[in-house]
Amino acid sequence: MADMIKINVITDKKYTEPRVDIYTNGDTDLASQIVEAVEKVAKVKYPPIQVLDEGKLILISQRDIFRIRTEGRSLILDTNDKSYTVKGTIAGYEEELDSERFFRSSQSEIINLYKVAFFDFSITGTVGVEFENGTRSWVSRRNIKQLKSRLKGESDIQKNQREEV
Amino acid sequence: MNYRNRIIKLTLIGFVIGIIIGLIITISIVSARTGDGRLHICDPSFNPSNTGDILSFIRQIVFPGILGAVCFGASIIYDIESWGLLKATLVHFIISMAVYVIVGFYLGWLAIDRPLSNAIQIGGTALGFFIMWLAIGFGLKKDVEDMNKDLQDFKKGEKTGEEE
Numbered sequence: 001m002a003d004m005i006k007i008n009v010i011t012d013k014k015y016t017e018p019r020v021d022i023y024t025n026g027d028t029d030l031a032s033q034i035v036e037a038v039e040k041v042a043k044v045k046y047p048p049i050q051v052l053d054e055g056k057l058i059l060i061s062q063r064d065i066f067r068i069r070t071e072g073r074s075l076i077l078d079t080n081d082k083s084y085t086v087k088g089t090i091a092g093y094e095e096e097l098d099s100e101r102f103f104r105s106s107q108s109e110i111i112n113l114y115k116v117a118f119f120d121f122s123i124t125g126t127v128g129v130e131f132e133n134g135t136r137s138w139v140s141r142r143n144i145k146q147l148k149s150r151l152k153g154e155s156d157i158q159k160n161q162r163e164e165v
Numbered sequence: 166m167n168y169r170n171r172i173i174k175l176t177l178i179g180f181v182i183g184i185i186i187g188l189i190i191t192i193s194i195v196s197a198r199t200g201d202g203r204l205h206i207c208d209p210s211f212n213p214s215n216t217g218d219i220l221s222f223i224r225q226i227v228f229p230g231i232l233g234a235v236c237f238g239a240s241i242i243y244d245i246e247s248w249g250l251l252k253a254t255l256v257h258f259i260i261s262m263a264v265y266v267i268v269g270f271y272l273g274w275l276a277i278d279r280p281l282s283n284a285i286q287i288g289g290t291a292l293g294f295f296i297m298w299l300a301i302g303f304g305l306k307k308d309v310e311d312m313n314k315d316l317q318d319f320k321k322g323e324k325t326g327e328e329e
């Protein structure tokens with residue numbers, strides 16, 4: 001039957017966590033659906049993001065994402081090594097991504113706060129963001145208050161947790 | 166609230182504030198200038214088309230209202246994310262001053278034969294914008310310093326693996 005998917009289950013004690021490898025002839029739609037099904041079963045809270053890279057479907061962990069930004073009509077996902085064009089909308093990714101890790105810094109960008117090296121302020125009145133890999137972005141003035149609260153709130157929680165230990 | 170609704174709201178608020186401030190200034194300056202111990206709500210010299218006092222009065226409150234509407238409505242410029250604070254303040258200043266000069270000459274606040282008074286009014290407005298720019302700028306600078314301090318503690322709490 002043409003639509004059958006062959007499934008091999010390998011039992012080996014060395015696999016402390018289940019692992020799924022998908023072999024496909026390039027049918028990325030089917031591969032994508034299988035990934036979604038597996039994520040659903042595994043109840044992955046913040047699943048990796050699926051991107052197409054030169055026709056191949058790859059999964060990018062949210063931890064590795066520096067930012068997602070609009071560029072013209074396209075949506076670009078930046079990692080340390082590479083940038084990928086992804087489908088969807090900024091608003092859609094804002095819901096999908098880990099809300100503790102990511103912050104909507106402007107209408108056109110979501111940044112990974114754990115990848116931020118520092119913020120700076122220029123004489124023109126722009127609040128800049130420099131990431132750990134040296135790339136730069138900026139934060140909209142409207143979102144500064146919210147960003148401050150986010151950083152302050154989380155840092156207070158971390159401090160309290162350390163003091164308790 | 167979208168931009169269109171925000172501009173409408175700001176413009177209406179500005180119009181009302183402009184009327185109130187225009188009224189206060191007109192009454193106080195004209196009454197002081199006349200010096201007869203009475204409150205005057207309309208500049209007697211302002212009667213450009215020889216119309217009655219009521220129309221003059223309406224002009225003297227509507228035009229400051231228009232000025233207020235433009236100044237407040239134009240403050241939507243600060244919401245343009247890609248514009249730095251300096252650019253936004255400069256553009257806001259230019260728009261506000263342009264309307265102020267037009268209204269000012271029409272209402273007699275400014276006059277060709279009163280260069281010192283003109284300089285004080287325009288210079289005073291420019292100074293006001295400069296102070297506003299400085300204040301907002303210092304506020305943002307302080308915010309950035311606070312954020313950098315908190316960022317280090319924030320990053321120490323990065324989850325390891327539980328989200329995947």
